[in-house]
Amino acid sequence: MSMAQAQSQEPTSAPSYDALAEVLENEQSRQQLIKELRSLAAQQAPSAAQAAENATDAAEPSLPSQLAETTSEIAGGLSDQFNNLVEVTGNLFTGNVADDNAAFNSATFMNAAINLGLVVLATAVLFWLLRRLASPIFARFSHWSRHGEGKTPVLRLVVCVALACLVDVLAVGIAYVGGNLVATFLVGETGELTTQASLFLNAFVVIELLKAGLRVLFSSRYEGLRLLPIDSSEAAYWNRWLALLIGMVGYGVMVVEPLININISSTLGQGVNTLIMFIAYFYAVTVILKNRTRLRHAIRARAEKSTLAAGQFSLILLSRTWHLLGLAYFTVVLVLTLLSPAEALPFVLYATLKTLGLVVVGILLSSLLSQTIGRRITLSDELRRKLPLLEPRLNSYIPAALRFLRVLIVSMAVLLIFNAWYIVDLNAWYESEAGGKLMAKIIGVAIILAVAAMVWVVLASLIEHKLNPETGNGQPSARAQTLLLLFRNAVAIALATLTIMIALSEIGINIGPLIAGAGVLGLAIGFGAQKLVQDIITGVFIQIENAMNTGDVVTLAGITGTAEKLSIRSVGIRDLSGTYHIIPFSSVDTVSNYMREFAFHVGEYRVAYRENIDDAIAQLQNAFDELAVSEDNKREILAPLEVAGVIALADSSVIIRVRIKTTPGMQWAVGRAYNRLVKLHFDNAGIEIPFPHSTVYFGVGKEGQAPSANLRVMEQDFDVNGHPGGHAKSGENVVAADSKSAVANDAPNDND
Incomplete structure (x- = not known):
């Protein structure tokens, strides 16, 4: 009999269920039926294999074809659901439900609805009371998270959020148990848990746990228990919106639809499910479009506060595209629900929870890194004394390390999110040969860079230890300082070169031609430079x-x-x-x-011919004795004064040379101080230091006669030696000329 003939037969000609039961009860007839079924399966196997082969040989449809087919399938399914929903709704009002071939019992339905309402009310009231009792606990956790001492703020936040979440989950569990007890012993038949109550209580646990997760992210009442860095008004808004969306979809899909399937019609339940998903979709789209501009400005403001360039760019990009991502997410959820309602919701729920978890973990890790290694490293006083440059060097590495770790965290979070939504398959990629090699290379290069950084820190610290006068062998010599600094530069260049070469080799680049090329280039540079x-x-x-x-x-x-x-x-x-x-x-x-072992100040001092040379040398010695006992210079003088004597009889003076041995580099300071003392001692002893004189020339007019000079006679006392202070003799008056009528000729005069 062909399939078309079988479908055209009347229902009365089909074998009844009683006849089938009798066949199965009889051992002989059952064995015969099994043989016939196996024979039919053997006959259909070649055709099935041929069909599979033909399906494999057929070309895969293109992406536009698949999209058109999916759209057509969704539209056809929605049309069928709408027609069936209209038909079932009409039959419901006429009292004829086609699915179960049974009349709709409104009394039974009302009784079940009342019992379910009592269970819902009891569970909700119990959960509300538990939440009220837990409010002081949440308040204490929040206060300790914000104002507590000890531990890093992020660690305090995580600990307090975990404890608050545990209390929240405990309240959900107690409310669930209380609802079960009410449904079992107070509502309906004692000792039995109805299907309606079981559906609601299971949905209550799932939905309230999801809401507890929302409260972890958007805690509006307790700022110390909020993981996301937003204010209270924003947290309250998004918590309320997402909680309403979760409750509508969750209770609609997990409670309303199954109850309609059981008590009324599966067709009606499927239609209600589709209607709920469309209502949730349009509600989500409305909220996203309503907050598009406001949230864009908020994200942009946070991006401007970011100190990381990559983070700032990511936030700016998110501010421009967040609404597109939200619309795409809810559209994908709607399409998956319409195509495969039984499998779509668990997949979407799991992927969404995993995405939120990765985002929260990434934010917490970034904050933890900023609060732990982002702070300035402070070494002990002893270590800072021994290695004075170690602390600044370590602190200079912190921003680069923090930036690298943040980029690594963001990259890993994005890849894991893509893996959660099956955009990429990280497990398959890692198990492949290319993925394994790439990960090995990345890890190898990271280890090479870390080892090079540690080697440089150790070597630089040892050089600092040698250069530090408090920790090495005392104050290092200038030669040791120069050689150690040159050695540090050479080590830095060599270490950087080796690190780059080894890293390139680890990546897979053949460095042999690179080294050969560098040698040839060095030879060419050597000839040209x-x-x-x-x-x-x-x-x-x-x-x-x-x-x-x-x-x-x-x-x-x-x-x-x-x-x-x-x-x-x-x-x-x-x-x-x-x-x-x-x-x-x-x-x-x-x-x-001028700075080797010791130095000399060589002084040459001129005295007039009429002065006593021995007296002048004695004054030079007195000046040195005073210099040698001064606090500023006594440590710089290494030997007694060396008097070379008269080294020249010049035109207008006698030149006496002395030499003072000093520490290297102090000869100029000692010489300046000695010259000062020599001048003071010569003045006190009346010893003249000759100096050049100027001749005053009054000039001659065109007529060849000098103009009259404005002269006046000044009386002044001179002593017997001609120095001021004695009584002037007759004819020894001083003549002063008015500067207005005199022109000075600066030509030196060697006469005393």
């Missing part, structure tokens, strides 16, 4: 010979100043006027260093 090579070679020998060090006063290439910075190629000198000179070593023929 002979001056640079000469600078480096000369600098190496200058360092080997310890010709100068940082802080030495030197003369190089005709420039005298303090050597501030030495590299392998050049030296930086700061002269007396503050000008900074960079002198390449290739231009250095002679190094004059």
Whole structure:
């Protein structure tokens, strides 16, 4: 008999259920039926295999075709549901329900509805009372989270939220048990839990647990128990909206639809389910479009406060597209529900919860990192004394490390969210050969960079330890300081080069050609940059010979100043006027260093011919004795005064040379102080220091005659030696000329 003939037969010609039961009860007839079924299965197997092969050989439909087919399927299903819903609704009012071939019993339905209402009321009242009793506990948790001492604020927040969530879950559990007791012993038949009550209580547990999760994110009454960084008004708004949406969809799908399926009609229940999903969809779309601009501005304001460039860019992008993401999410939920209502809701619920969990964990980890390693690292006083630069160096690494960890957290969260929605399959990718190799390379490069950073910190800290006068072998010499600083620079360059090479090799890049190319390039640079090579070679020998060090006063290439910075190629000198000179070593023929072991102040002092030379030398010695006992200079003088004696009989003076041995670099300061004392001692002893004189010239007019000078006679007393202070003799008056009628000629006169 063909299938078409079987479908055209009247229902009365089909075998009855009693006949089928009799066949199954008889052992012989049952075995015969089994053989016939196996024979039919063997005959249909080749055709099924052929059909599968044909289906495999057929070309996969394109994406537009699949989209059109899905849209057509959804439209056809909605049309069928609407027609069936109209038919069932009409039959419901006429008292004929086609699904079960039974009349609708309104009395039974009302009784079940009343019993269910009592269970709902008892459970809701009990849950409300439990929440009221738990309010002081929530308030204490919130206060400790915001104002407690000890622990990081994020850790306090997580602990308090976890404890509050535990109390919330406990309240849901007690309300569920209380509802079961009411439904079992106070409503309906004693000792039996009705299907309606069971459906409601199961839905109550799921929905209230979801709402407890919402309260974790959007706690409006307790700011210390809110994970998301938003204010109370925003939290109350979104908590209310999402709770209403969850309650409408949850109770509609988990309670209303099954009750209609059981008591009225499965067709009506399916139609009600579709209607609930459409109402929830349009409600969500309305709320999203209503808050599109306001939320965009709020996210943009938070983006402007972000210190991380990647985070700021992500927030700005989210502010522009959040409404599109929300509309896409609810559209996908609606389509999946219409296509596969039995499987869509569990999948969407699981993916949504996983997405929210990943977002919250990412935010908490980022905040925790900011509050733990984002703060300035403070070392102990002893360690700071031994390694003074270690604390600033570690703190300089914190922003880069924090930025890297935040990017890593965001990337992992995005990938896991995509995996939750089956956009990508991380497990399959990781188990593949390419995924495994890529992860191994990423981990290897991260380890290489971490090891290189630790090696650099250790070596730099050891160099600082040697340079620190409080921890090494005392104050390091200038040569040791210079060599250690050059060694630190060389270590930094070598370590950076090795790290880059090893990282490239770990990634999979063949560094052999790179090294060969670098060698050829270095050879070419060596030929083309002979001056640079000469600078480096000369600098190496200058360092080997310890010709100068940082802080030495030197003369190089005709420039005298303090050597501030030495590299392998050049030296930086700061002269007396503050000008900074960079002198390449290739231009250095002679190094004059004024800072080696000791120095001398060489002083040459002129006295008049009429002065007693021994008295002048005695005054020079007295000035030195006073200098040697002064607090500022006594530690800088290394030997007694060396008097060379008269070194020249000049035209207008006698020159006496002395020499003072000082510590290196202090010869100029000691010399300035000694010159001051010499002047004071010579003045007290009346010893004249000759100096150049000027001749006053009054000038001559065109007629060849000098103009009359404005002169006046000033009486002044002179002593017998001609010095002021004695009584002036006759004819020894001082003549003063008016400056208005005199022109000074600055030509020196060697006469006393």
